[in-house]
Amino acid sequence: MKAKLKFKKYTQILMYGLLLASLTGCGAWQMVKEGTVKTSSSIFFSKLKVLKLDIIARHGVNQTERGQSLSTVVRIYQLKDNQSFDAAAYRDLLNQDTVLLGDNLLSSKQLTFRPGESISVDEEIHPDTKYVGIVAFFNRSDDSQTWKIIIPKKKFSNKKALVIELKEIGLYMQDGKADQ
Known part of the structure; x- marks a missing residue:
């Protein structure tokens, strides 16, 4: 038992x-x-953590009618959506960008470039960013819309900076494939 x-x-x-x-x-x-x-x-x-841009202002950028190159103000916007940015006019972004972009605006940065100057931007990217809008405010603008570009987040890399050039009165990606 x-x-x-x-x-x-x-x-x-x-x-x-x-x-x-x-x-x-x-x-x-x-x-x-x-x-x-x-x-x-x-x-x-891999998640994009840092917005990497190399912005180069060429010597002949933003010239007056007399041929003198001037400094150029550039703004970089992190956006949820690209529609309000695409629809924005030059003067509206210059004077009331935060109102115009509203809730789509997650972050902005303003830089001033002298002719021939280049600046590398390494900025933390907001998790909700879908697009990066870049605007250059020249002393005169034309109707070609080259004063602004919108770049989808997927074009950026954690390893290599995207190169943007300021030439005459236009903004250009070095490979020339930015959305206008």
């Missing part, structure tokens, strides 16, 4: 042990699975 009780007791302990081990194993498997998913996501889908 004592042997039966001992056997029953050992069987119960063994069953509880197996149950505990199986529950612990499920949790460990879940942690391994989540870790694998996070690792593969970070390898194949």
